Amino acid sequence: MLGPRYFYVIIGGGLAGLQLARQLSRDVFFKGKKIAIIDSDFAMPVKTWCFWEEGKGKWDELVTKSWKEGQFISSEANINLKLSPYSYKMIKAADYHQKLQDEIEKSGDFEFITDEIHKIDPVTMKAMGRKKSYSATHFFDSRVDPSYLESKKHTTIFQHFKGWEVETEEPMFTPDSFTMMDYRIKYPDATAFTYILPFTEKKALVEYTFFSPFLTEDKVYDEMLRQYFEKILKTKDYKIKSTETGVIPMTDFPFDKANTKQITKIGTGGGWVKPSTGYSFKNTEKRIAKIIENIKNGKKPGENLINNKFRRYDAIFLDVLAQNNQKGEDIFTKFYTKNSPQDIFRYLDEETSVSEDLKIMLSLYSLDFIVSFFRKAF
Structure with missing residues:
Protein backbone atom coordinates (compact mmCIF):
# COMPACT_ATOMS: atom_id res chain seq x y z
CA MET A 1 0.00 0.00 0.00
CA THR A 48 25.15 15.29 25.16
CA TRP A 49 26.48 17.48 22.37
CA CYS A 50 29.21 20.06 22.87
CA PHE A 51 30.48 22.81 20.60
CA TRP A 52 32.30 26.12 20.72
CA GLU A 53 31.13 29.45 19.35
CA GLU A 54 31.66 33.18 19.81
CA GLY A 55 29.19 35.14 21.92
CA LYS A 56 25.49 34.37 21.94
CA GLY A 57 24.14 31.60 19.73
CA LYS A 58 20.83 30.32 18.39
CA TRP A 59 20.85 27.37 20.83
CA ASP A 60 21.56 29.25 24.06
CA GLU A 61 18.10 28.54 25.51
CA LEU A 62 18.98 24.82 25.40
CA VAL A 63 22.49 25.12 26.81
CA THR A 64 22.85 23.25 30.11
CA LYS A 65 26.28 24.66 30.90
CA SER A 66 29.02 26.68 29.21
CA TRP A 67 32.68 27.35 30.00
CA LYS A 68 35.14 30.13 29.16
CA GLU A 69 38.16 28.10 30.27
CA GLY A 70 39.40 24.58 29.74
CA GLN A 71 42.34 22.30 30.45
CA PHE A 72 44.58 20.05 28.43
CA ILE A 73 46.69 17.61 30.46
CA SER A 74 49.31 15.17 29.19
CA SER A 75 52.58 13.67 30.40
CA GLU A 76 54.42 16.72 29.04
CA ALA A 77 51.97 19.58 29.57
CA ASN A 78 49.25 21.05 31.75
CA ILE A 79 47.69 23.92 29.83
CA ASN A 80 44.98 26.32 30.94
CA LEU A 81 42.96 27.14 27.83
CA LYS A 82 41.57 30.69 27.82
CA LEU A 83 38.79 30.50 25.25
CA SER A 84 37.46 34.07 24.97
CA PRO A 85 35.79 35.26 22.77
CA TYR A 86 34.64 31.65 22.43
CA SER A 87 32.58 29.63 24.88
CA TYR A 88 32.41 25.84 25.06
CA LYS A 89 28.73 24.90 25.32
CA MET A 90 26.86 21.73 26.25
CA ILE A 91 23.36 20.68 25.22
CA LYS A 92 21.51 17.58 26.39
CA SER A 151 36.95 0.77 1.97
CA LYS A 152 40.68 0.18 1.43
CA LYS A 153 41.20 3.65 -0.02
CA HIS A 154 39.86 5.57 2.96
CA THR A 155 40.79 5.67 6.63
CA THR A 156 38.42 5.04 9.52
CA ILE A 157 39.02 5.14 13.24
CA PHE A 158 36.36 5.40 15.93
CA GLN A 159 35.66 7.85 18.69
CA HIS A 160 34.10 5.58 21.28
CA PHE A 161 33.41 6.41 24.89
CA LYS A 162 31.49 5.87 28.08
CA GLY A 163 30.57 8.66 30.45
CA TRP A 164 29.36 8.71 34.02
CA GLU A 165 27.34 11.65 35.31
CA VAL A 166 28.45 11.58 38.91
CA GLU A 167 27.90 13.26 42.25
CA THR A 168 30.73 13.18 44.79
CA GLU A 169 30.70 13.48 48.57
CA GLU A 170 33.42 16.14 48.60
CA PRO A 171 34.20 19.00 46.16
CA MET A 172 36.23 17.47 43.32
CA PHE A 173 35.62 19.64 40.27
CA THR A 174 36.24 23.20 39.10
CA PRO A 175 32.88 24.21 37.64
CA ASP A 176 34.30 27.11 35.58
CA SER A 177 36.79 24.97 33.65
CA PHE A 178 36.16 21.81 31.63
CA THR A 179 38.83 19.25 30.70
CA MET A 180 39.25 18.75 26.95
CA MET A 181 41.75 15.91 27.28
CA ASP A 182 43.52 14.33 30.26
CA TYR A 183 46.00 11.60 29.29
CA ARG A 184 47.11 10.57 32.79
CA ILE A 185 45.08 7.33 32.78
CA LYS A 186 46.51 5.45 29.82
CA TYR A 187 45.31 2.53 27.75
CA PRO A 188 48.18 0.56 26.12
CA ASP A 189 49.13 1.48 22.53
CA ALA A 190 46.09 3.68 21.97
CA THR A 191 44.97 7.30 21.88
CA ALA A 192 42.70 7.42 24.93
CA PHE A 193 41.91 10.17 27.42
CA THR A 194 39.49 11.41 30.07
CA TYR A 195 37.08 14.24 29.22
CA ILE A 196 35.30 16.16 32.00
CA LEU A 197 32.32 18.52 31.90
CA PRO A 198 31.90 19.89 35.44
CA PHE A 199 28.53 21.31 36.46
CA THR A 200 29.25 22.11 40.11
CA GLU A 201 32.07 21.31 42.54
CA LYS A 202 30.39 17.96 43.22
CA LYS A 203 28.66 17.14 39.93
CA ALA A 204 30.21 16.38 36.54
CA LEU A 205 30.05 14.25 33.44
CA VAL A 206 33.28 12.25 33.29
CA GLU A 207 33.96 10.29 30.08
CA TYR A 208 36.71 7.93 29.04
CA THR A 209 37.26 8.32 25.29
CA PHE A 210 39.21 6.47 22.62
CA PHE A 211 40.28 7.66 19.18
CA SER A 212 41.27 4.21 17.90
CA PRO A 213 40.96 1.75 15.01
CA PHE A 214 39.43 -0.80 17.39
CA LEU A 215 36.41 -0.96 19.68
CA THR A 216 36.47 -2.38 23.19
CA GLU A 217 34.28 -4.02 25.82
CA ASP A 218 32.08 -2.04 28.19
CA LYS A 219 34.08 -3.19 31.23
CA VAL A 220 37.19 -1.46 29.86
CA TYR A 221 35.58 1.99 30.06
CA ASP A 222 34.37 1.26 33.59
CA GLU A 223 37.85 0.24 34.69
CA MET A 224 39.46 3.33 33.16
CA LEU A 225 36.87 5.58 34.81
CA ARG A 226 37.37 3.88 38.19
CA GLN A 227 41.11 4.41 37.85
CA TYR A 228 40.58 8.09 37.14
CA PHE A 229 38.51 8.59 40.27
CA GLU A 230 40.87 6.58 42.47
CA LYS A 231 44.27 7.66 41.10
CA ILE A 232 43.63 11.22 39.88
CA LEU A 233 40.69 12.49 41.93
CA LYS A 234 41.72 10.34 44.93
CA THR A 235 38.22 9.27 45.87
CA LYS A 236 35.89 6.29 45.91
CA ASP A 237 33.01 8.32 47.31
CA TYR A 238 30.82 9.07 44.29
CA LYS A 239 27.42 8.08 42.97
CA ILE A 240 26.77 7.37 39.29
CA LYS A 241 23.53 9.18 38.44
CA SER A 242 23.41 8.21 34.75
CA THR A 243 25.61 6.89 31.94
CA GLU A 244 26.04 7.59 28.26
CA THR A 245 27.93 5.72 25.58
CA GLY A 246 28.70 6.33 21.93
CA VAL A 247 30.58 5.19 18.86
CA ILE A 248 31.29 7.89 16.27
CA PRO A 249 33.03 7.06 12.98
CA MET A 250 35.94 9.39 12.20
CA THR A 251 36.54 8.77 8.51
CA ASN A 307 35.16 21.62 1.98
CA ASN A 308 37.57 19.40 0.05
CA LYS A 309 40.66 21.26 1.26
CA PHE A 310 39.93 20.48 4.90
CA ARG A 311 38.80 16.96 4.04
CA ARG A 312 42.31 16.34 2.67
CA TYR A 313 43.84 17.72 5.87
CA ASP A 314 41.58 15.45 7.91
CA ALA A 315 42.50 12.44 5.78
CA ILE A 316 46.20 12.94 6.52
CA PHE A 317 45.55 13.39 10.25
CA LEU A 318 43.37 10.28 10.40
CA ASP A 319 46.00 8.23 8.60
CA VAL A 320 48.64 9.29 11.13
CA LEU A 321 46.40 8.26 14.03
CA ALA A 322 45.41 5.00 12.36
CA GLN A 323 49.00 4.02 11.60
CA ASN A 324 50.48 5.32 14.88
CA ASN A 325 47.64 5.22 17.38
CA GLN A 326 50.00 5.09 20.34
CA LYS A 327 51.33 8.55 19.39
CA GLY A 328 48.04 10.40 19.84
CA GLU A 329 49.05 11.95 23.15
CA ASP A 330 52.20 13.43 21.61
CA ILE A 331 50.30 14.72 18.55
CA PHE A 332 47.59 16.43 20.58
CA THR A 333 50.17 17.83 23.01
CA LYS A 334 51.88 19.58 20.09
CA PHE A 335 48.50 20.76 18.82
CA TYR A 336 47.55 22.43 22.11
CA THR A 337 50.97 23.70 23.19
CA LYS A 338 51.94 25.32 19.87
CA ASN A 339 48.60 26.90 18.94
CA SER A 340 46.14 29.15 20.73
CA PRO A 341 42.61 27.85 21.44
CA GLN A 342 41.27 30.56 19.14
CA ASP A 343 43.47 29.42 16.23
CA ILE A 344 42.56 25.78 16.91
CA PHE A 345 38.83 26.55 16.91
CA ARG A 346 39.06 28.56 13.68
CA TYR A 347 41.02 25.74 12.04
CA LEU A 348 38.57 23.06 13.18
CA ASP A 349 35.68 25.29 12.05
CA GLU A 350 37.34 25.35 8.60
CA GLU A 351 37.62 29.15 8.65
CA THR A 352 41.41 29.53 8.25
CA SER A 353 43.47 30.64 5.24
CA VAL A 354 46.14 28.49 3.59
CA SER A 355 48.89 30.37 5.46
CA GLU A 356 47.10 29.78 8.76
CA ASP A 357 46.63 26.12 7.84
CA LEU A 358 50.37 25.84 7.19
CA LYS A 359 51.15 27.23 10.64
CA ILE A 360 48.97 24.56 12.23
CA MET A 361 50.53 21.81 10.12
CA LEU A 362 54.08 22.88 10.92
CA SER A 363 53.23 22.71 14.63
CA LEU A 364 52.48 19.00 14.14
CA TYR A 365 55.46 18.37 11.85
CA SER A 366 56.92 14.85 12.01
CA LEU A 367 58.03 12.07 9.70
CA ASP A 368 54.68 10.34 10.34
CA PHE A 369 52.79 13.25 8.77
CA ILE A 370 55.09 13.28 5.74
CA VAL A 371 54.54 9.56 5.18
CA SER A 372 50.78 9.95 5.56
CA PHE A 373 50.77 12.96 3.22
CA PHE A 374 52.24 10.91 0.39
CA ARG A 375 50.09 7.89 1.21
CA LYS A 376 46.86 9.92 1.05
CA ALA A 377 47.87 12.32 -1.72
CA PHE A 378 48.88 9.76 -4.32
Whole structure:
Protein backbone atom coordinates (compact mmCIF):
# COMPACT_ATOMS: atom_id res chain seq x y z
CA MET A 1 0.00 0.00 0.00
CA LEU A 2 1.41 3.37 -1.03
CA GLY A 3 1.73 6.12 1.49
CA PRO A 4 0.85 9.76 0.81
CA ARG A 5 3.05 11.84 -1.46
CA TYR A 6 5.29 14.37 0.31
CA PHE A 7 7.29 17.25 -1.02
CA TYR A 8 10.25 16.22 1.17
CA VAL A 9 10.92 13.12 3.21
CA ILE A 10 13.54 13.36 5.95
CA ILE A 11 14.84 9.92 6.91
CA GLY A 12 16.09 10.06 10.49
CA GLY A 13 14.85 12.17 13.39
CA GLY A 14 18.21 12.78 15.03
CA LEU A 15 20.44 15.86 15.26
CA ALA A 16 20.53 16.57 11.52
CA GLY A 17 17.00 15.49 10.60
CA LEU A 18 15.29 17.53 13.30
CA GLN A 19 17.43 20.60 12.70
CA LEU A 20 16.75 20.48 8.97
CA ALA A 21 13.02 20.13 9.63
CA ARG A 22 13.09 23.03 12.08
CA GLN A 23 14.80 25.36 9.60
CA LEU A 24 12.40 24.37 6.83
CA SER A 25 9.45 25.03 9.16
CA ARG A 26 10.77 28.53 9.96
CA ASP A 27 11.23 29.61 6.33
CA VAL A 28 8.22 30.97 4.45
CA PHE A 29 9.77 29.68 1.21
CA PHE A 30 8.74 26.16 2.27
CA LYS A 31 5.34 27.07 3.72
CA GLY A 32 2.61 24.68 2.62
CA LYS A 33 4.97 21.96 1.47
CA LYS A 34 4.05 18.65 3.09
CA ILE A 35 7.08 17.07 4.76
CA ALA A 36 7.52 13.74 6.55
CA ILE A 37 10.14 12.85 9.17
CA ILE A 38 10.57 9.08 9.37
CA ASP A 39 12.46 7.31 12.14
CA SER A 40 12.32 3.86 13.67
CA ASP A 41 12.26 5.36 17.18
CA PHE A 42 11.58 8.94 18.30
CA ALA A 43 12.51 8.22 21.93
CA MET A 44 14.53 10.90 23.74
CA PRO A 45 18.22 9.92 23.65
CA VAL A 46 20.55 10.01 26.68
CA LYS A 47 23.60 11.84 25.38
CA THR A 48 25.15 15.29 25.16
CA TRP A 49 26.48 17.48 22.37
CA CYS A 50 29.21 20.06 22.87
CA PHE A 51 30.48 22.81 20.60
CA TRP A 52 32.30 26.12 20.72
CA GLU A 53 31.13 29.45 19.35
CA GLU A 54 31.66 33.18 19.81
CA GLY A 55 29.19 35.14 21.92
CA LYS A 56 25.49 34.37 21.94
CA GLY A 57 24.14 31.60 19.73
CA LYS A 58 20.83 30.32 18.39
CA TRP A 59 20.85 27.37 20.83
CA ASP A 60 21.56 29.25 24.06
CA GLU A 61 18.10 28.54 25.51
CA LEU A 62 18.98 24.82 25.40
CA VAL A 63 22.49 25.12 26.81
CA THR A 64 22.85 23.25 30.11
CA LYS A 65 26.28 24.66 30.90
CA SER A 66 29.02 26.68 29.21
CA TRP A 67 32.68 27.35 30.00
CA LYS A 68 35.14 30.13 29.16
CA GLU A 69 38.16 28.10 30.27
CA GLY A 70 39.40 24.58 29.74
CA GLN A 71 42.34 22.30 30.45
CA PHE A 72 44.58 20.05 28.43
CA ILE A 73 46.69 17.61 30.46
CA SER A 74 49.31 15.17 29.19
CA SER A 75 52.58 13.67 30.40
CA GLU A 76 54.42 16.72 29.04
CA ALA A 77 51.97 19.58 29.57
CA ASN A 78 49.25 21.05 31.75
CA ILE A 79 47.69 23.92 29.83
CA ASN A 80 44.98 26.32 30.94
CA LEU A 81 42.96 27.14 27.83
CA LYS A 82 41.57 30.69 27.82
CA LEU A 83 38.79 30.50 25.25
CA SER A 84 37.46 34.07 24.97
CA PRO A 85 35.79 35.26 22.77
CA TYR A 86 34.64 31.65 22.43
CA SER A 87 32.58 29.63 24.88
CA TYR A 88 32.41 25.84 25.06
CA LYS A 89 28.73 24.90 25.32
CA MET A 90 26.86 21.73 26.25
CA ILE A 91 23.36 20.68 25.22
CA LYS A 92 21.51 17.58 26.39
CA ALA A 93 20.12 15.68 23.41
CA ALA A 94 16.80 15.00 25.17
CA ASP A 95 16.21 18.75 25.62
CA TYR A 96 17.08 19.36 21.98
CA HIS A 97 14.78 16.61 20.69
CA GLN A 98 11.84 17.71 22.83
CA LYS A 99 12.17 21.38 21.90
CA LEU A 100 12.54 20.80 18.17
CA GLN A 101 9.86 18.14 17.92
CA ASP A 102 7.35 20.42 19.70
CA GLU A 103 8.20 23.37 17.45
CA ILE A 104 8.07 21.33 14.23
CA GLU A 105 4.70 19.76 15.12
CA LYS A 106 3.18 23.21 15.73
CA SER A 107 4.11 24.39 12.23
CA GLY A 108 1.41 22.14 10.74
CA ASP A 109 3.28 21.05 7.58
CA PHE A 110 5.12 18.10 9.10
CA GLU A 111 4.21 14.52 9.88
CA PHE A 112 6.23 12.31 12.23
CA ILE A 113 6.16 8.68 11.08
CA THR A 114 7.56 5.72 12.98
CA ASP A 115 8.97 3.30 10.43
CA GLU A 116 12.32 1.87 9.34
CA ILE A 117 13.43 2.76 5.82
CA HIS A 118 15.60 0.12 4.15
CA LYS A 119 15.84 1.42 0.57
CA ILE A 120 15.22 4.45 -1.63
CA ASP A 121 14.33 3.77 -5.28
CA PRO A 122 15.63 6.79 -7.26
CA VAL A 123 13.57 5.80 -10.31
CA THR A 124 10.14 5.62 -8.68
CA MET A 125 11.17 8.12 -5.97
CA LYS A 126 9.86 5.92 -3.21
CA ALA A 127 11.40 5.12 0.16
CA MET A 128 10.66 1.53 1.06
CA GLY A 129 9.83 1.09 4.73
CA ARG A 130 9.14 -1.91 6.92
CA LYS A 131 5.49 -0.82 7.14
CA LYS A 132 4.92 0.79 3.73
CA SER A 133 6.50 3.01 1.09
CA TYR A 134 6.66 6.81 0.92
CA SER A 135 6.94 8.95 -2.21
CA ALA A 136 8.49 12.41 -2.40
CA THR A 137 10.14 14.88 -4.75
CA HIS A 138 13.35 14.78 -2.66
CA PHE A 139 14.77 12.65 0.14
CA PHE A 140 17.12 13.82 2.90
CA ASP A 141 18.72 10.60 4.09
CA SER A 142 20.71 10.25 7.33
CA ARG A 143 21.30 6.50 7.07
CA VAL A 144 25.00 5.59 7.10
CA ASP A 145 26.33 3.60 4.15
CA PRO A 146 28.09 0.64 5.85
CA SER A 147 30.49 0.19 2.92
CA TYR A 148 32.80 2.79 4.51
CA LEU A 149 33.97 0.02 6.85
CA GLU A 150 35.25 -2.02 3.91
CA SER A 151 36.95 0.77 1.97
CA LYS A 152 40.68 0.18 1.43
CA LYS A 153 41.20 3.65 -0.02
CA HIS A 154 39.86 5.57 2.96
CA THR A 155 40.79 5.67 6.63
CA THR A 156 38.42 5.04 9.52
CA ILE A 157 39.02 5.14 13.24
CA PHE A 158 36.36 5.40 15.93
CA GLN A 159 35.66 7.85 18.69
CA HIS A 160 34.10 5.58 21.28
CA PHE A 161 33.41 6.41 24.89
CA LYS A 162 31.49 5.87 28.08
CA GLY A 163 30.57 8.66 30.45
CA TRP A 164 29.36 8.71 34.02
CA GLU A 165 27.34 11.65 35.31
CA VAL A 166 28.45 11.58 38.91
CA GLU A 167 27.90 13.26 42.25
CA THR A 168 30.73 13.18 44.79
CA GLU A 169 30.70 13.48 48.57
CA GLU A 170 33.42 16.14 48.60
CA PRO A 171 34.20 19.00 46.16
CA MET A 172 36.23 17.47 43.32
CA PHE A 173 35.62 19.64 40.27
CA THR A 174 36.24 23.20 39.10
CA PRO A 175 32.88 24.21 37.64
CA ASP A 176 34.30 27.11 35.58
CA SER A 177 36.79 24.97 33.65
CA PHE A 178 36.16 21.81 31.63
CA THR A 179 38.83 19.25 30.70
CA MET A 180 39.25 18.75 26.95
CA MET A 181 41.75 15.91 27.28
CA ASP A 182 43.52 14.33 30.26
CA TYR A 183 46.00 11.60 29.29
CA ARG A 184 47.11 10.57 32.79
CA ILE A 185 45.08 7.33 32.78
CA LYS A 186 46.51 5.45 29.82
CA TYR A 187 45.31 2.53 27.75
CA PRO A 188 48.18 0.56 26.12
CA ASP A 189 49.13 1.48 22.53
CA ALA A 190 46.09 3.68 21.97
CA THR A 191 44.97 7.30 21.88
CA ALA A 192 42.70 7.42 24.93
CA PHE A 193 41.91 10.17 27.42
CA THR A 194 39.49 11.41 30.07
CA TYR A 195 37.08 14.24 29.22
CA ILE A 196 35.30 16.16 32.00
CA LEU A 197 32.32 18.52 31.90
CA PRO A 198 31.90 19.89 35.44
CA PHE A 199 28.53 21.31 36.46
CA THR A 200 29.25 22.11 40.11
CA GLU A 201 32.07 21.31 42.54
CA LYS A 202 30.39 17.96 43.22
CA LYS A 203 28.66 17.14 39.93
CA ALA A 204 30.21 16.38 36.54
CA LEU A 205 30.05 14.25 33.44
CA VAL A 206 33.28 12.25 33.29
CA GLU A 207 33.96 10.29 30.08
CA TYR A 208 36.71 7.93 29.04
CA THR A 209 37.26 8.32 25.29
CA PHE A 210 39.21 6.47 22.62
CA PHE A 211 40.28 7.66 19.18
CA SER A 212 41.27 4.21 17.90
CA PRO A 213 40.96 1.75 15.01
CA PHE A 214 39.43 -0.80 17.39
CA LEU A 215 36.41 -0.96 19.68
CA THR A 216 36.47 -2.38 23.19
CA GLU A 217 34.28 -4.02 25.82
CA ASP A 218 32.08 -2.04 28.19
CA LYS A 219 34.08 -3.19 31.23
CA VAL A 220 37.19 -1.46 29.86
CA TYR A 221 35.58 1.99 30.06
CA ASP A 222 34.37 1.26 33.59
CA GLU A 223 37.85 0.24 34.69
CA MET A 224 39.46 3.33 33.16
CA LEU A 225 36.87 5.58 34.81
CA ARG A 226 37.37 3.88 38.19
CA GLN A 227 41.11 4.41 37.85
CA TYR A 228 40.58 8.09 37.14
CA PHE A 229 38.51 8.59 40.27
CA GLU A 230 40.87 6.58 42.47
CA LYS A 231 44.27 7.66 41.10
CA ILE A 232 43.63 11.22 39.88
CA LEU A 233 40.69 12.49 41.93
CA LYS A 234 41.72 10.34 44.93
CA THR A 235 38.22 9.27 45.87
CA LYS A 236 35.89 6.29 45.91
CA ASP A 237 33.01 8.32 47.31
CA TYR A 238 30.82 9.07 44.29
CA LYS A 239 27.42 8.08 42.97
CA ILE A 240 26.77 7.37 39.29
CA LYS A 241 23.53 9.18 38.44
CA SER A 242 23.41 8.21 34.75
CA THR A 243 25.61 6.89 31.94
CA GLU A 244 26.04 7.59 28.26
CA THR A 245 27.93 5.72 25.58
CA GLY A 246 28.70 6.33 21.93
CA VAL A 247 30.58 5.19 18.86
CA ILE A 248 31.29 7.89 16.27
CA PRO A 249 33.03 7.06 12.98
CA MET A 250 35.94 9.39 12.20
CA THR A 251 36.54 8.77 8.51
CA ASP A 252 37.49 10.45 5.23
CA PHE A 253 35.05 8.20 3.34
CA PRO A 254 33.19 10.44 0.81
CA PHE A 255 29.61 9.91 1.98
CA ASP A 256 28.62 13.08 0.11
CA LYS A 257 29.40 11.45 -3.27
CA ALA A 258 26.03 9.71 -2.93
CA ASN A 259 24.24 13.09 -3.20
CA THR A 260 22.07 13.38 -6.31
CA LYS A 261 19.35 15.67 -7.63
CA GLN A 262 16.77 13.53 -5.79
CA ILE A 263 18.67 12.41 -2.67
CA THR A 264 20.83 14.36 -0.19
CA LYS A 265 22.76 12.50 2.48
CA ILE A 266 22.73 14.33 5.84
CA GLY A 267 24.25 13.99 9.30
CA THR A 268 26.78 11.25 9.92
CA GLY A 269 25.47 9.58 6.76
CA GLY A 270 26.43 12.68 4.79
CA GLY A 271 29.94 13.01 6.19
CA TRP A 272 28.98 15.91 8.47
CA VAL A 273 31.01 14.61 11.42
CA LYS A 274 34.36 16.40 11.45
CA PRO A 275 36.71 13.48 10.64
CA SER A 276 39.61 14.63 12.82
CA THR A 277 37.58 15.43 15.96
CA GLY A 278 34.19 13.69 15.88
CA TYR A 279 32.36 17.00 16.44
CA SER A 280 29.17 17.46 14.45
CA PHE A 281 26.83 20.00 16.07
CA LYS A 282 28.04 23.25 14.44
CA ASN A 283 28.87 21.45 11.19
CA THR A 284 25.21 20.43 11.05
CA GLU A 285 24.05 24.03 11.51
CA LYS A 286 26.33 25.30 8.72
CA ARG A 287 25.44 22.59 6.24
CA ILE A 288 21.72 22.93 6.74
CA ALA A 289 22.03 26.65 6.05
CA LYS A 290 23.88 25.74 2.83
CA ILE A 291 21.18 23.22 1.83
CA ILE A 292 18.46 25.85 2.19
CA GLU A 293 20.56 28.40 0.29
CA ASN A 294 21.09 25.87 -2.51
CA ILE A 295 17.38 25.09 -2.81
CA LYS A 296 16.44 28.77 -2.99
CA ASN A 297 19.06 29.35 -5.69
CA GLY A 298 17.82 26.45 -7.81
CA LYS A 299 20.82 24.23 -7.12
CA LYS A 300 20.97 20.62 -5.96
CA PRO A 301 20.45 20.66 -2.18
CA GLY A 302 23.64 18.67 -1.55
CA GLU A 303 25.93 20.81 -3.70
CA ASN A 304 29.23 21.98 -2.14
CA LEU A 305 28.46 20.87 1.41
CA ILE A 306 31.96 19.53 2.05
CA ASN A 307 35.16 21.62 1.98
CA ASN A 308 37.57 19.40 0.05
CA LYS A 309 40.66 21.26 1.26
CA PHE A 310 39.93 20.48 4.90
CA ARG A 311 38.80 16.96 4.04
CA ARG A 312 42.31 16.34 2.67
CA TYR A 313 43.84 17.72 5.87
CA ASP A 314 41.58 15.45 7.91
CA ALA A 315 42.50 12.44 5.78
CA ILE A 316 46.20 12.94 6.52
CA PHE A 317 45.55 13.39 10.25
CA LEU A 318 43.37 10.28 10.40
CA ASP A 319 46.00 8.23 8.60
CA VAL A 320 48.64 9.29 11.13
CA LEU A 321 46.40 8.26 14.03
CA ALA A 322 45.41 5.00 12.36
CA GLN A 323 49.00 4.02 11.60
CA ASN A 324 50.48 5.32 14.88
CA ASN A 325 47.64 5.22 17.38
CA GLN A 326 50.00 5.09 20.34
CA LYS A 327 51.33 8.55 19.39
CA GLY A 328 48.04 10.40 19.84
CA GLU A 329 49.05 11.95 23.15
CA ASP A 330 52.20 13.43 21.61
CA ILE A 331 50.30 14.72 18.55
CA PHE A 332 47.59 16.43 20.58
CA THR A 333 50.17 17.83 23.01
CA LYS A 334 51.88 19.58 20.09
CA PHE A 335 48.50 20.76 18.82
CA TYR A 336 47.55 22.43 22.11
CA THR A 337 50.97 23.70 23.19
CA LYS A 338 51.94 25.32 19.87
CA ASN A 339 48.60 26.90 18.94
CA SER A 340 46.14 29.15 20.73
CA PRO A 341 42.61 27.85 21.44
CA GLN A 342 41.27 30.56 19.14
CA ASP A 343 43.47 29.42 16.23
CA ILE A 344 42.56 25.78 16.91
CA PHE A 345 38.83 26.55 16.91
CA ARG A 346 39.06 28.56 13.68
CA TYR A 347 41.02 25.74 12.04
CA LEU A 348 38.57 23.06 13.18
CA ASP A 349 35.68 25.29 12.05
CA GLU A 350 37.34 25.35 8.60
CA GLU A 351 37.62 29.15 8.65
CA THR A 352 41.41 29.53 8.25
CA SER A 353 43.47 30.64 5.24
CA VAL A 354 46.14 28.49 3.59
CA SER A 355 48.89 30.37 5.46
CA GLU A 356 47.10 29.78 8.76
CA ASP A 357 46.63 26.12 7.84
CA LEU A 358 50.37 25.84 7.19
CA LYS A 359 51.15 27.23 10.64
CA ILE A 360 48.97 24.56 12.23
CA MET A 361 50.53 21.81 10.12
CA LEU A 362 54.08 22.88 10.92
CA SER A 363 53.23 22.71 14.63
CA LEU A 364 52.48 19.00 14.14
CA TYR A 365 55.46 18.37 11.85
CA SER A 366 56.92 14.85 12.01
CA LEU A 367 58.03 12.07 9.70
CA ASP A 368 54.68 10.34 10.34
CA PHE A 369 52.79 13.25 8.77
CA ILE A 370 55.09 13.28 5.74
CA VAL A 371 54.54 9.56 5.18
CA SER A 372 50.78 9.95 5.56
CA PHE A 373 50.77 12.96 3.22
CA PHE A 374 52.24 10.91 0.39
CA ARG A 375 50.09 7.89 1.21
CA LYS A 376 46.86 9.92 1.05
CA ALA A 377 47.87 12.32 -1.72
CA PHE A 378 48.88 9.76 -4.32
